[in-house]
Amino acid sequence: MVCHFLVKGRVQGVGFRWFVQREAAALELKGWVRNTEEGHVEVVAAGQPEALNELKTELRRGPRGSRVDAVLEHELDPKEGDDLGPFQIEGAW
Secondary structure, eight states: OEEEEEEEEHHHHHHHHHHHHHHHHHHHHEEEEEOOTSSEEEEEEEEEEHHHHHHHHHHOSSSTTOOEEEEEEEEEEEEGTOOBBEEEEEOOO
């Protein structure tokens, strides 16, 4: 199963991408997380449905210092997961 999440709120500048990377890796998910120009955090994750549900729960919670106002979720075609590798942060320097 492959899901796209868009997390809205105070989610940039608070370690949100590193939080997501740690949680997703612990759940053995594949995919990536990155900031958007609009101030949100975007996540694409592939794995077992139970693990994706757990990730969604963690996205709603967020790290200390964040404020999550909304988590939008869309299921993607399973083929979208074919090229995903170990979960990583995109655009981090």
